[in-house]
Amino acid sequence: MSDEQDLGITESKEHSPGEWYAEVVQKAGLADYAPMGGFIVTRPRGYALWESIQDHLDGWFKDTGVTNAYFPLFIPESYLEREKDIVEGFDPEVAWVTQGGHDELEERLAVRPTSESIIAPFIAKWTRSYRDLPMRLNQWCSVVRWEATETKPFFRTKEFLWQEGHTAHEDGDEAWEETMTRLDQYERLYEDVLAIPVLRGRKPPHDKFPGADTTTTVEALMPDGKSVQGGTSHYLGQSFAEAFDITFVDEDEEESVAHTTSWGLSWRALGALIMTHSDDQGLVLPPAVAPTQVAIVPIWQEDTKEEVLDYAERIAEELEAAGVSVELDDRDERNPGFKFNEHELNGVPVRFEIGPNEVEDERVTVVHRPDGESVEADRDGIADAVEDHFEDVHDKLYAAAEENLEENVREAHSPEDILGTIGRYGGYVKTPWCGDEACETAIKEEIAAEIVMTPLDDDAEPIGDDCGVCGDEAVETAYFAKSY
């Protein structure tokens, strides 16, 4: 990033969101395109964001009984075939290893598209008695799904990073509770860390994870009006346990079949993060995930350089000691304006400007990245004050995203109304639904929108008596949206 002309974002988020997104990802140094279509290289600044997401989630997982493990990258074809829904669901998307060294393999090996079919047999092997349950395993790894679509970093790539959790339980209630615990943690990640409000729901039956009883989801609305499936938590019932013999001796010495769950969140969360908050100046990040939280830009003339730098250095040390990630940008060869632009492009949430006036007044000029708000702060107690600024920045980002979400959930009661509303505004259109996939298909064929979720609450009455598409009796409420 040494050339000045590389620094500016030239595309407009409003007018060409796709090109704008690609430009932010590249110019902020988050990712680059690999030589093979569908693959990307995650650069240090992008990977640091993923590490931050990992740190948060992994801590919560461990606090709630999950242990990490690592299962093989490859799954023998015969294993993949043991759960027929899995085969049918993933077969067209699998990358196959057929040669090892100079030899043809006797059995093809799938590069894992997801690991239920290699993990479940081991959960079966390790589960003997109710004392071994619940068993909660998670792995952080990459998976490969050979989808032939245009590459969009972190949203659509043939290889992606994720975590996949797999658990087994004595009964269905406990497994359902587990499913909800993980969905709660995904919601918490989006809302409290990434500053993105989400809707919680379940996928319609025809869009469940292959073989699952229920697939639950958190959905985030992007500024361009499309929905992102932010993380999914599957209640698998007993279908996988039956297919893979996950049985145990219960407290009454009876042989029982376990109930299982699986749940995953991928680097798509990074895509949602970048797309939601960033602007035409570049990346915007909430402080909780920003690799650099504060950039200090000293502003000096030759005769004030020493005192300004001294003052800035002491502030940097104080912030560091308080656990703040801070960069003192004392480069000689760049002027303050250039530095402002660069830190804005890179999404540093808070900037400190320090010149001779600040030194004299024992103050700091604090600037918030999202809206450029500039505040004078006392030098004294700056390490405490900066935490308040972080909270402010987070709240501003969350509020803007929440406003976008609240304004873009609309109601419709006829096919024309559904199509017209999505066509005009994007966002979510909720409508009473009879439960028949054909009603989704009718909309999808016209406008490429689908049912991204139905509300989770089992007792919820649909918002009307008649299906908004076919007019038959409605049993629930469907949220239609275009989606990533």
Next chain:
Amino acid sequence: MSDEQDLGITESKEHSPGEWYAEVVQKAGLADYAPMGGFIVTRPRGYALWESIQDHLDGWFKDTGVTNAYFPLFIPESYLEREKDIVEGFDPEVAWVTQGGHDELEERLAVRPTSESIIAPFIAKWTRSYRDLPMRLNQWCSVVRWEATETKPFFRTKEFLWQEGHTAHEDGDEAWEETMTRLDQYERLYEDVLAIPVLRGRKPPHDKFPGADTTTTVEALMPDGKSVQGGTSHYLGQSFAEAFDITFVDEDEEESVAHTTSWGLSWRALGALIMTHSDDQGLVLPPAVAPTQVAIVPIWQEDTKEEVLDYAERIAEELEAAGVSVELDDRDERNPGFKFNEHELNGVPVRFEIGPNEVEDERVTVVHRPDGESVEADRDGIADAVEDHFEDVHDKLYAAAEENLEENVREAHSPEDILGTIGRYGGYVKTPWCGDEACETAIKEEIAAEIVMTPLDDDAEPIGDDCGVCGDEAVETAYFAKSY
């Protein structure tokens, strides 16, 4: 692990080290065998050890200018072919993806055996000026090498976990310094964290990383007399930079070719850890990596249960508050003897035994896992005292391994002497060496020992004038050993 008969190690470390190792790995819950030969499943207790190694190394890497990134799992065949030494070095060991979904791929994709050939082109792309250097990238990932050998968990597997660092520098001195920095960190991991002394050296020219100028290594001696290559750091000179066009504009505005390094440490470190310290009771771990550092076993009768458990709980809380990883084993259904055995099997470094006597005397009985040493400690200040016990346990483990190493470096000056010494004692046999690979081959054909290293110090005189194998003029000292 619910059945009592699973708890005991039945094999002997001294008499059948291979079977003993496999039994410890399985019974201590570290790993299991995958359905495909050459692959293993890393279970939570084994993965926690890997996470601990990652935490230590990753922190040191970041403190010394390294940033993490993630490059694709697959490398196009044409990329692998750009550095001819890499192709020749890895071609026989590559797993090839040839099908994506239902389609044959136009170009085969290698599952990464190491990532120089996909990372170097990006370092080339991102390096324009000397200001972009040094560039230091690291990734934690899995790699696949299709070697057809018997599976030995963490030592020989077709897929293994590792980190690979890749750096580019302005000149050779800086790149060499980088090579040494990483070797130092590997040495520190082994000695200060894993309690295993290592020898530092360089690989003989015929055993360097393909294309490297110099391959440096830390070697650890196992109790069975074989050497483990514990981590390698390669000074690549300019060969990769030339093959992949890693050039930059230097301070004088001249186009220059960079110097590069790469360095890696794999889960083989786990293998060395398990094999070095463990015994016929099971796993033995130094406190710095143990997932559970202290197991508290309360010993009660019905009438003393409440006071003993209360006392034990308060101690557990105090240790936890001090950052110690502690497990209070208050299971009703197991007796103390069973618990002792289980925690010994699992390698918990320190055990607290707490019965009515300890409560009355306000003391704790502290037992060290490696040697069973039992000490009475004051209840007061126990959280501080436990750190001293951790240090003691570490020192005991290190001292035993160091004694093994020191006793097993011998000198020989004729082929008969080299063969006889390795045959009788194992360990390292050092001998003056002319530098000719043929002299290694002569020994290798007789006894499967090879030159695992030569000392790093460039000025070191060989320990004799004549090559210990052929009698020609010696130029350095070779360390022969059998190795994993």
